[in-house]
Amino acid sequence: MDDKRTFLAIGLAIAILLAWTPLAEHMGWIQRPQPVATTQETAAPTATAPAPAPASQAAQLPVFTPSAGVEVKVETPLYSAVLYSGGGTLRSFTLKRYDETIKPDSPKVNLVSPDAALTAPLGLTVNGQPSWSTGQWSFQGSDLKLEAGQQGSLTFIGLVDGVRVTRVITFNADNYLLSENVLVASDNQTPRTVRLGFTVAATPFSTGKYDPTRLAWDANQSFKEETSESTLTETGIIEQGLFNWAGVMSNYFMNVTAPVDPDNLTLKGRVQGGVWRLALERPDVLVPGSGTEVPVGVNWWFGPKDRELLAAAPDHLDQAVNFGMFSIIARPLLTILSFFHSYVGNWGIAIIMLTFCIRVVFWPLSQKSFKSMEQMKKLQPMMKKLREKYKDDKEALNREMMQLYKTYKVNPAGGCLPILVQIPVFIGLYQALLNSIQLRHASFIPHLPFTDITWLADLSAADPFYITPLLMGASMFLQQRLTPAAGDPTQQKVMMFMPVIFTVMFLNFPAGLVIYWLCNNLLSIGQQWWMLRKA
Template sequence: MESQRNLMLIALLFVSFLLWQAWQDDKAPQPVATQTTVAQTNDVPSHSNSDVPDADSSMPVQLPATQNLIEVKTDQLDIKIDPVGGDIVYAALVDHKVEIDSNDPFVLLEQNGAFNYISQSGLIGRDGIDSSTHGRAHFSAESELYQLADGQDTLSVPLSYVDANGASYTKVFTFTRGQFDVTVDYKVNNTTSAPLQMQMYGQIKQTVQASESSMMMPTYRGAAFSTQSVRYEKYDFEDIAKSNLNQQTLGGWAAMLQHYFVSAWVPPANDSNTIFSSMSAGGQANIGFRGAVHDIAPGAQQTISAQFFVGPKDQKALSDISETLNLVVDYGFLWWLAIPIYKLLMFFQSIVTNWGVAIILITLSVRGILYPLTKAQYTSMAKMRNLQPKLAELKERFGDDRQKMGQAMMELYKKEKVNPMGGCLPILLQMPIFIALYWVLLESYELRHAPFMLWIDDLSVQDPYYVLPLLMGVSMWLMQKMQPMAPTMDPMQVKMMQWMPVIFTVFFLWFPSGLVLYWLVGNLVAITQQKIIYAGLEKKGLK
């Protein structure tokens, strides 16, 4: 019974951690919108965040009467571009639906009166064409609709602009079949007699909203960034409201996260960039980058580029863009354990093509690997139970002399070859694996809308009929009944242990069904292993 009590204690601590985390999210003060600026860097001219045009949530897009949004359709994306500034103001993911039984695509970027989530980019600096004081460049396009045709691998969308001095600018969006990243190129043709100096910026703006996180689904919505010294760090809306980022780095990226999805600006890895953030007066959080300063000689042409990603947290696709961008799939402090679990899960899925079956296979694998330790655990427990009469004799002999009692117990354990801690190691190994798998199931976008069988059509959400949690509770109750109660156990502890299956059944009602499936199968395997091990111990004369 000691093993079961320890297991439930550790699981209870884990659930308590989730409760504390949910309480923190609920009680944390909401961001207060403030108008602030970013400090200057040493190697760039006096271009601060005030140079970056502000698109406050209270200011709708203003288009000339003859201009409409430019729509781009690929096999993965449905994008709308505002010709004023060339900003991406709408992005829908074609193959990712809002609901499992819906034909409507999941919309990640959008702009309306109540909520804005857009991606901006432009050229700022001494000769930049985008400014918070002088307005944005008004681009023109040959068409209002661009579509990736069958058999076409890439699609380019050029937007043209000529400034008052005659210099021409072409902002080109390049889309690739099967990909969610967009290459944004500024092709500058300096037809003037004077040199031009400018730098590119890219930023993501989002109206601050309350978190949709819950106790069992502690998802993160907010900003994140990467620099040379910080591979990955979250910077939530409260952080943005308190202090503006001003991180100068080689390469780096800036992103907004939303559970299974991410939007990110990734400037060139070899350029000196500045990662910045700000909070507008209208309650809109911004995070982005300012790129290196470029000097373009008279009569010269130059291309200034960056990449923008808008899509699911596909680790391979993100790694192809930046070696650290895949870290937005946040597995927490057990990332080193979660990564091999994720790879093993993907391997099983590639064979069985069913995520539920893959979860069952990974459960069997984990239990199989831990079987030698589990056997040692139950053997140690059986030996400890058989030593109870001798331990009782020692207690009567030495009474309250703890020192002599301890020495006698150690001698007895050594003589009988019993390790009193032998029952703890498998439990200590199982809980990190459980927590790591919890984060894998929580963060892996592949499980979103992934069906299992029968009524389970989405392993990333709770069981709609609560069948799996109830079965899990029954299996936990069976495990409890299979292990004898220690005669010396306090009656209050006995009652608590009897109620544990009920308590955990209630907690598991809101767990993702994929995780409950893992726990249920793990319990069933554990029950089978217990019966096999107990039968072997009985043959050896150990009860």
């Protein structure tokens, strides 16, 4: 009799379990996850539905209900962005004020190409897992359209590896900074340790020789970078420390992430399938049970390396505009250049005005150099006799030469001094012109005179017809003809080849830099001609 009752109880329990789910769905007590739309499945696969939450958790966190993945659009005066709700990753980020080329029908710059979008820029990893593909997500809100001065937020809620994740991303219509507050909580009563990572990615922004794509980061306010694609493809990079920001950049654009707490982070970078990828991982965060949410802050920048906008941004993002070891020269030169441009409205004319100012500053040194070379020229007959007399005794020749210089108070290096002093200025201006977003696609003389042929329409690119480099080489040759010849025959031969060497070197330099050197040579020729007449 007891066995019959036992089998009857088991059968009754099975019947109740089989009938419970359809009845609960019919009464609306539980909901099944909505299927992901077919068009979204390839880009962001959705994991299986999580187990029902314990009843005690319902009082702490709302019941998580995944929703179908959709594209969310953000429109501002500066950019147009498309995000995917299945993880809050970027599908595209188009800059409205920057064209890819100088052609009239050129498309706008898109910092997130289709290939880069597949690797989840603006992505979040949870305990090393890509949340956009291993978790389930829902979205709160709608498309954003922001006018100047406005802000707006999007909220993405996900369940990843038993962790409830809420991403609140705020967009600002007046800059390219995205501010995010991530809230993490255990999805049950058990405390968890959660490790978050923030990812960025991009395909090369440019193919130009002087505008390479690179991984770059700020290691405790020290600019670091890795430009070798082969190194990043074969081994990648892993570093630990204090990183204010890190990302993918070129001379003019960047996609970077900047955790609010930068200490004790792990940086990982690679190139995979032609996509430059980087992630910053935070150390583990202890998350209590009972639905308690722990906030984690992070900022992002997808946009141009605009010095004025970056100066007002947090996390030392302004250090992303890097001028190298001569930044102490490059920054004031760029400030003066911008000042001239504000008056004349043409960057080429502003470069010429800056060149004139630099020439005025170096005028006394140039005069001293010319006098030194004139004195050396007068000593050449005596130097020739000394070389013949001591041709077999180098030590004696050097001793007599030094005595000759001392007697006539001549500094043999005096003629080289202005050139040596100007080298840091040249390198500083080179860095300033290469890393200034304002000079990208800046026009000087758009067309060859009396034609419709495009010429110096982009000062950040090389002269398409090599006219300015050839003129620069010719000016160097003329400058040498006006300069007193060096006493050393070897030095004379070296100087004779300098115009050829410089011309070849400058053929593919940015046109703005060639214009500076050409104008500098012409001003030097004018100064030398004036000093010759005075002499």
